[in-house]
Amino acid sequence: MHEMSIALNIVEICEDEVKKAGGQVVNRIELEIGTLSGVIPDAMEFAIQEAVKETVLQQAERKIHLKQAKARCQECDHTFDIDDFVAVCISCGSFKTEVIQGKEIKIKSLVVS
Amino acid sequence: MCGTCGCGEEGTVSIRKPGEDTGEHTHSHSHAHDHQGHAHEHSHQHKHAHSHAHEGHQQHHESSHGHEHGGNGHHHRHEREIQLEIDVMQKNNLLAERNRGYFEAKQILALNLVSSPGSGKTSLLEKTIKDFKSQKKIYIIEGDQQTMNDADRIEKAGAPVVQVNTGSGCHLDADMINKAVKILEVEDHSLLFIENVGNLVCPSLFNLGEQKRVVIVSTTEGEDKPIKYPNMFQSSDVCIINKTDLLPYLDFDLEKMKEYALRVNHQLEFIEISVKNGEGLNKWYAWLKNLSL
Known part of the structure; x- marks a missing residue:
C-alpha cells in the first residue's frame, strides 16, 4: 500500500505550493499517473481521500489522467503502446525494448485560491 | 496518519545499532494536524x-464565495492555476541523489538488496562478510518491519550494522538511509549493503541512492516471479538466483525464470549461487570486486 505514502507526498507538495502562492486552499488538482508507474488508480484515489482530510486539499476537485505507457524498440526504433514491462516489439518481435513513457506519477497542475 | 502505508500515529521508524534499547526515533512524514x-x-x-x-x-x-470560512465577509480569493508538472516522488528522489553524491565522494559502493521474504538475503550477507571482508570494509543497513534479529546476525558475522525498523511501513526510503548512514559512520572506500524490507512491490518505487539494485530470487519460489512483479525486476541491475543446491529436488525451471526476467529487463545480469554449499559465490565476489574498482 505504497499509494498512501505517495498520497501524503502529494499533500506535502501541495501544502508547500499553496504557501508559495500565498493562497489558502487548492480548488482543483490534476494528477498524471503512468499505466506502468506501479500505482493502482483505485488504490490511489482511496489513499488520497484519506490523506487530504484537514489539509489544503480537502475540498479540491481531483482529476487523475492516465498516461499510456509506450516503449521504443532498440533494434528497429519502432515506438508502440505497451500494457506491461514484457514489451515485445510489435514490428520486429525483439525483446530489446525500453519503456519511454508511462512510469510517471506527477502533479500536473493546481488551482489555488 | 503516518506516511508509511497508512499506519497509525504510533507507527514510528526506529534506527539503531544492536544492543541499543532505544535509538533515534524519526518520523519523516508530516501529519494532518500540522x-x-x-x-x-x-x-x-x-x-x-x-x-x-x-x-x-x-x-x-x-x-469564489460559498466556502464555509466563518463570518469573514471580506475574504479575498484570487483563484489561479499553477502548472507544476512535478514528480510526486521528487522528495525521495532528491534525497536519494544526495545520498548518491555522498557515496560517490567517499567512494562507497552502495547496493540495495531487494527480494521477497525468505530468499536468503541475510544469509548471503553473512557469508559475504566472512569471505569478502579481507578485501573491503563492509557495512550493513538492515531493513525490517520489526525486531533486531537480522542486525544481531550481521553483528555476529562481524560487520558494523544499523537496523531500521519501519514499523508498519513496507519499504526503506532515502530519508531512512540518510539517517542510518550517519549513525553507521561508513569509512571511505567501503562496501555498503542495504538489505531492504522483504517485499517485491513497494521498495521498487523508492530510490535510495544506491549504485546498483540487486534482486534475489530463490529456487523455492515460482519461476514466474519476474512477470508477476515486473517493476522490481525492471528496476534491478543484477538478479541473484539463490538455493541452486535445491534444484534437483524442485520443479523450478531455471531457464524459464531467466527468460521471463529478460523479457521484463533485457539488460539484467544473472548470478546463480547457493549460499548453503558455496556454489557460484566466486562469481558474486568477482562482480563485487569489479564494481569496487
Missing part, C-alpha cells in the same frame, strides 16, 4: 494582504 495549524496562519496573512490588492479583483471576489 497542516491545520498552517492553514490558520495563512488566513491571517491573507487579511493583511487584503488592504493592498484591491482593484480589478471584484469578479474573483464574487465567484
Whole structure:
C-alpha cells in the first residue's frame, strides 16, 4: 500500500505550493499517473481521500489522467503502446525494448485560491 | 496518519545499532494536524494582504464565495492555476541523489538488496562478510518491519550494522538511509549493503541512492516471479538466483525464470549461487570486486 505514502507526498507538495502562492486552499488538482508507474488508480484515489482530510486539499476537485505507457524498440526504433514491462516489439518481435513513457506519477497542475 | 502505508500515529521508524534499547526515533512524514495549524496562519496573512490588492479583483471576489470560512465577509480569493508538472516522488528522489553524491565522494559502493521474504538475503550477507571482508570494509543497513534479529546476525558475522525498523511501513526510503548512514559512520572506500524490507512491490518505487539494485530470487519460489512483479525486476541491475543446491529436488525451471526476467529487463545480469554449499559465490565476489574498482 505504497499509494498512501505517495498520497501524503502529494499533500506535502501541495501544502508547500499553496504557501508559495500565498493562497489558502487548492480548488482543483490534476494528477498524471503512468499505466506502468506501479500505482493502482483505485488504490490511489482511496489513499488520497484519506490523506487530504484537514489539509489544503480537502475540498479540491481531483482529476487523475492516465498516461499510456509506450516503449521504443532498440533494434528497429519502432515506438508502440505497451500494457506491461514484457514489451515485445510489435514490428520486429525483439525483446530489446525500453519503456519511454508511462512510469510517471506527477502533479500536473493546481488551482489555488 | 503516518506516511508509511497508512499506519497509525504510533507507527514510528526506529534506527539503531544492536544492543541499543532505544535509538533515534524519526518520523519523516508530516501529519494532518500540522497542516491545520498552517492553514490558520495563512488566513491571517491573507487579511493583511487584503488592504493592498484591491482593484480589478471584484469578479474573483464574487465567484469564489460559498466556502464555509466563518463570518469573514471580506475574504479575498484570487483563484489561479499553477502548472507544476512535478514528480510526486521528487522528495525521495532528491534525497536519494544526495545520498548518491555522498557515496560517490567517499567512494562507497552502495547496493540495495531487494527480494521477497525468505530468499536468503541475510544469509548471503553473512557469508559475504566472512569471505569478502579481507578485501573491503563492509557495512550493513538492515531493513525490517520489526525486531533486531537480522542486525544481531550481521553483528555476529562481524560487520558494523544499523537496523531500521519501519514499523508498519513496507519499504526503506532515502530519508531512512540518510539517517542510518550517519549513525553507521561508513569509512571511505567501503562496501555498503542495504538489505531492504522483504517485499517485491513497494521498495521498487523508492530510490535510495544506491549504485546498483540487486534482486534475489530463490529456487523455492515460482519461476514466474519476474512477470508477476515486473517493476522490481525492471528496476534491478543484477538478479541473484539463490538455493541452486535445491534444484534437483524442485520443479523450478531455471531457464524459464531467466527468460521471463529478460523479457521484463533485457539488460539484467544473472548470478546463480547457493549460499548453503558455496556454489557460484566466486562469481558474486568477482562482480563485487569489479564494481569496487
